[in-house]
Amino acid sequence: MITIDNTPLDSVFDVLFAPYKERVPDVKKISNAMIAEGIIMDETEIVNDHIAFRTLGVPNLGISSLEKIFLHYGYSRKDYHNFPGKKLDAYWYAPPSAEYPRIFMSELRVEELSEESRKIINKYTRDITADPVDQLNLDNPEEVGAFFHKTLWELPTVEEYNTLAAESEYAAWVIYNRYYLNHYTLSVHEFGDKYNTVEKFNRFLEGIGIKLNTAGGKVKVSKDGLLKQSSTVAKMIEAEFAGGETMEIPGSYVEFAERLVLPEYRHLPATEIRREHRRDGFESANADKIFESTYREQTGR
Numbered sequence: 040m041i042t043i044d045n046t047p048l049d050s051v052f053d054v055l056f057a058p059y060k061e062r063v064p065d066v067k068k069i070s071n072a073m074i075a076e077g078i079i080m081d082e083t084e085i086v087n088d089h090i091a092f093r094t095l096g097v098p099n100l101g102i103s104s105l106e107k108i109f110l111h112y113g114y115s116r117k118d119y120h121n122f123p124g125k126k127l128d129a130y131w132y133a134p135p136s137a138e139y140p141r142i143f144m145s146e147l148r149v150e151e152l153s154e155e156s157r158k159i160i161n162k163y164t165r166d167i168t169a170d171p172v173d174q175l176n177l178d179n180p181e182e183v184g185a186f187f188h189k190t191l192w193e194l195p196t197v198e199e200y201n202t203l204a205a206e207s208e209y210a211a212w213v214i215y216n217r218y219y220l221n222h223y224t225l226s227v228h229e230f231g232d233k234y235n236t237v238e239k240f241n242r243f244l245e246g247i248g249i250k251l252n253t254a255g256g257k258v259k260v261s262k263d264g265l266l267k268q269s270s271t272v273a274k275m276i277e278a279e280f281a282g283g284e285t286m287e288i289p290g291s292y293v294e295f296a297e298r299l300v301l302p303e304y305r306h307l308p309a310t311e312i313r314r315e316h317r318r319d320g321f322e323s324a325n326a327d328k329i330f331e332s333t334y335r336e337q338t339g340r
């Protein structure tokens with residue numbers, strides 16, 4: 040890929056995407072199949088609707104820490120979402136300009152977990168006595184990019200991982216995967232007529248052997264009918280635990296989003312439709328099911 044104007048934010052995203060593509064073979068599989076099918080000419084034509092990160096709600100970590108990076112690069116915090124069953128808080132962030140993806144950032148309400156789970160999380164995070172983001176030079180994109188893959192705490196044991204997963208699959212995911220990119224999202228409404236809805240694109244994906252998340256149905260639709268989403272089931276990765284033990288655990292996944300044109304702009308000709316004319320933001324009920332893309336109920340199907 041030749042990038043003429045590589046901004047600092049582009050560089051951060053480049054560093055973030057490299058391990059993600061390695062860990063999630065579906066990324067390449069989907070873009071290759073799209074090129075073979077003539078949906079796109081090359082990967083750079085894919086419009087990334089949003090990316091997502093998961094965090095632990097403990098001192099010096101969590102949303103209030105990680106968000107500093109993106110606020111520094113011009114993102115602005117938007118709506119709050121609550122997930123009572125999963126014990127999560129989340130916000131989404133609007134990008135500094137339309138060529139960048141939105142960000143969905145969630146945080147586990149650790150204090151609502153059982154004492155046993157809290158003890159495990161505390162064991163690994165208690166040594167973090169200052170916000171690690173404050174120690175970064177935020178103007179250095181390489182340093183910032185590398186931070187997302189940095190070891191912030193020791194490897195847990197298999198037993199601790201399984202204990203966490205039994206209570207919160209999200210907790211287990213973060214204790215191992217930390218700030219690795221959780222997913223990126225293809226904007227399906229950008230594609231040609233035959234592939235520009237989630238339903239049509241899902242058929243294409245299943246035709247090339249992609250396994251979709253079925254939690255709440257393969258297509259998640261917002262109450263207003265204007266945001267439709269689907270996602271793959273997370274790729275299992277071979278993970279090394281404390282003491283050199285290994286086990287397969289859920290890694291990251293890929294999402295697909297269709298944002299319909301808002302009623303007030305439906306009179307516009309298709310060629311004039313921009314991002315600001317489409318449904319923005321997220322939908323808690325959709326998100327609640329998308330989280331389950333990394334849950335063993337889905338990965339074990």
Ligand code: OOG
Binds near residue numbers: 092
């Ligand atoms: C995020 C799930 C929610 C969306 O687009 O609503 C989401 C996650 O799995 O961490 O991505």
Ligand code: NI
Binds near residue numbers: 089143294329
């Ligand atoms: Ni998402």
